[in-house]
Amino acid sequence: MVKIAEQDTSLLNLFNESRNLIEKDASPLVNQWRTKAEEAFRQLGIPSNKVEAYKYTNLQPWFKAQYAYSFSENGYQGKIDEIFKCDVESMESHTVFMVNGKFIPGSNGNVLPQGVVIGSFFELAKKHSHIVEKYYSKIAPVTEDGMVALNTMYATDGIFIHVPAGKVVEKPIQIVNILTGEKDLMVNQRNLIVIEENAQARVLFCDHTLTQSRFVINSVTEAQIDGTSNLDFYNIQNQHNGTIQVGGYYFNQEKQSVLNANYFTLHTGIARNNIFARLGGEHAENHISGLYLIDKNQHVDNFSYINHAVPDCESNELFKGVMDDASTGAFTGRILVAKDAQRTNAYQSNNNLLLTENAKMNTRPQLEIYADDVKCSHGATVGQLDDNALFYLRARGISKEEANILLRFAFAYEVIEKIQMPELKEQIRELVEKRFRGELDKCDSCVVCGQVDKRGLSCV
């Protein structure tokens, strides 16, 4: 048992003092979970590096009650469309804005297929109580992970997506998560995505910071992917160096469902992704990939857990990182193959490129296999740029700097190739190249909302 550190008590105290405000007008089903979450959090606390799963990322110094906390509003005054100008160029989408973890009404432009719901978790959790009852806090490990417990205590708003059986949302659903404001801020965003049987959706989370304040984010996304349904999920992180983000993504897959999940950490301070996928129905499959490009003192820790609970499922995992300066990275790839999960195919690989002697990477595959008829493989590499390749390029007249960029891009390319949407692939390709050239701006955004309005208050 991990000793409860002082700061944990401060978050508990804040919770108890503010509980009325937090619970005000919220779904009773969501409120019900807070007591259980509080009990768990009292035991678990904020994970330090003594907790095995958080060995390479100690969160205790960051998660304290000292940050500003607004329970009722997002603390932002002004019009969102003045900040973000949505010039739809190459791809149309359903675009939704979240500011400091709160849904911005009226920011969804396109007409949705009948029955499909996208909107505020705070509002929609009340309206769709049968969904909340069925899935809320059932997919994320509320009593096992201190960060999920914390989120469940404080959760008020987030994004709610419900795609009913048989519906296909053709245009991608883009959630632009904006952090802004003059005060240092903590955000506990809670998202729920339910894709019912034989339905399809593509969801993009784009994470941005617009002001220089310190942002501490603890978001939890639960996603239910029913039988024969299909979810493409993308997370693009472009935040300033003072950002600390713990992103928990918990997927539950039923039979013959397909999940593609792609994580691009282009710029951030400290990022920890918890990516859990449970293959709970036969012939379900998932393809999960990640690319992290970090420099200075940035830190990225991808922790994945693929749970093969039943036979005949397949999982593919590819994470790649390029680390410059004194940046540090970590990857954990846990794969559990249950006792009866025969004929499982599970593949995992993590490759890293260290550009300096000060950059560091910790990578650990963790395979637990209890079935005897399975195909599982894992591989991890940590290396440097190939001197021979560098010389080959230079011998053709390409400068050292350009050759460097070409080779780094070549390394990252494999992950970019996993993107299913051509427009997004092109956009990410450009962003990654900009990143390697040191030209990535925090105004550089995701695919649809390509440009932040230069006249707006946004780009500091």
Add this chain to the structure above:
Amino acid sequence: MLKIKDLHAKIDGKEILRGINLEVKAGEIHAIMGPNGSGKSTLAAVLTGNEAFEVNEGAVEFNGQDLLDMAPEDRAREGLFLSFQYPVEIPGVSMTNFMRTALNEQKKHKGEDPLSASDFLKLMRDRKKLVDIDSDLTNRSVNEGFSGGEKKKNEIFQMAMLDPKLAILDETDSGLDIDALRIVANGVNKLKRSDNATILITHYQRLLDYIEPDYVHVLYKGRIVKSAGKELARELEEKGYDWIKKEFEE
């Protein structure tokens, strides 16, 4: 075009080149032959600026400039080209992107405008035809999964694209089957002009059946121990290197 004077070079403290003297003029083809370990590939590496080797004596002048003073990319931009003995595989970098970047950096160096996309593609098509290379190769990553012969053909294709003043072919013939050898040789012959020059580094005489050299040099223990016309290659093919070694030791 190229003047090498008393060139010495070492790797890991071991001297490989021990006083090379050679002059190559425009319009000439020189063949450098020699037994294994004589320093042939080291000479090619030193001339193109491979940093694994240290030049401890001597000078190299390339079109009036001090070659040894230049970075590898600047040597290439000034018109030096090496066809690698072992071309490197670079997964993820497409041939097209690679060639466009290389060509445009060389153009920039000369103060010329970069090629437009359509002009570039036209040039690619043109050069592919000239060296008789599968169009399929340029759709792939640089050398990735190429056979030995494809890699060597690809080197000649790059040479055709970049149009160098001086090309050094480092054992481009070794391991090539007769068809690939013919393609490589044809490429070199077609690219030959009165204002460019070629150095062929080879172990065997076979390539010289297809490309006729003006001079043949024998490199042995880091020095050029014999220079003559193309008949020397035939003599070496018949008698091997032993008589040269003997002559040299005496």
